[in-house]
Amino acid sequence: MVANLGPGLAAALASAAAMTAIVGLRYLVTSGFFAWLTGRVRPGLYQGLGPQIGAEIRWSLLSAAIYGVPAGIVAWGWRERGWTRIYTDVHDWPLWWLPASLFAYLFLHDTWFYWTHRALHRPRLFVLAHAVHHASRPPTAWAAMSFHPIEALTGAVVVPALVFLVPIHVAVLGLVLLIMTVMGITNHMGWEMFPRRLIHSRPGGWLITASHHHRHHEQYRCNYGLYFRFWDRLCGTDRGLLAP
Template sequence: MAPEASFIAIIASAAAMTAIVGGRYLATSGLFAWITGRVLPGHYAGLDSQIRREILWSLASAAIYGIPAGVVAWGWQAHGWTRIYTDADTWPLWWLPLSVLVYLLLHDTWFYWTHRWMHRPRVFRVAHAVHHASRPPTAWAAMSFHPLEALTGAIVVPGLVFLVPIHVAALGTVLTIMTVMGITNHMGWELFPRRLVHSRIGHWLITASHHQRHHESYRCNYGLYFRHWDHLCGTDSGLSEAFSRSSPSSPARP
């Protein structure tokens, strides 16, 4: 392929991926915001200006996520650069679910340590304060990042596909989990059953009850999917007291 044609193809792939990421954000955050309105009418009352800011920052983040993803997608399709595979027999079938867990664990590790770095005072003021300006966070806040923070998140999965083999369907599962958990952890109420959140399994999983505590106290509960790094490093501060005081049908707004 001629250099000019390759350049055009890369730009087209990056633009398409940006549109996909932005559209996915609007559709999924919009869905969970609608669910919030149905379950808890008025829960986001008075937050219109905040939600508009969240959407604008998130659409900017969509481009920062979409550009590297688009370049990697082009490289995979045009040159086979990555370790993404489409034939399920390429690797043993047991690797399909295990690869999803490996990606989530590696992503969670990266997120935990970069998130702690984002809470260093100088970095927080420059970048992470944008995300914490959502008080309280809403279903629209999951991608509401300063460009510097968005960049730290945007390189993880595109980087992993060069290192860890994964079936395209398993990669889709990882991206779906990433999207859903990012949104549900910011909704301002607990979607998952109390029995799960307070169970032994819940002790190791991050849900809205856990992440809300981070938005209340800042210097704790840094994980993305799992709580093991918070447990190991002594940064786990438990669940939001505002959530624990509320009933499942009418969670309190902190």
């Protein structure tokens, strides 16, 4: 049936399906690893949360499709049609652009996340969509992608849109996705895995980790950022870290 759609559309749909499988598998492997690590480092932290974790996994696998479809279509368009501003030769742009593009993607993603996240806390949108994510009380390593489809869609469009606008080397793009995955999971684990000397340092004071994001899950109206505390501080929504 797919073959009857024409080679281009069939290939795009196959890429979307493959990317959905990759995102779903990545979620199961990475969240599974950090859940296992939690069991080793903080035994009993997730005790009694079996039903909640089951719901987190179900919502997350649905989100994997919502993230995977646009990413797969864009990946196909990049490979087959030359869409996007992804490049493979490091000399296509100055070498300084490699770290600069990493920061640009993280900052732009963080900006989008902060403002859409605040919007999702408006009462109607919260009840309609964001309540699914906040049903994780406390959040676990399985909660990073536990979103209602509406919320998942707001997150799924960011990086696919940015690759059409901001040049990025394919390896740096991979690093962006790695950081997005690791921080999304570790921010929800319910315990701080990064050393105190980093968290309480001057540079660490601008980063979001579990100590910062867990307070959002407790108080709701604060700490909206994803990677950085820039927008929270600028907008007066930063409530600091959980007590050690």
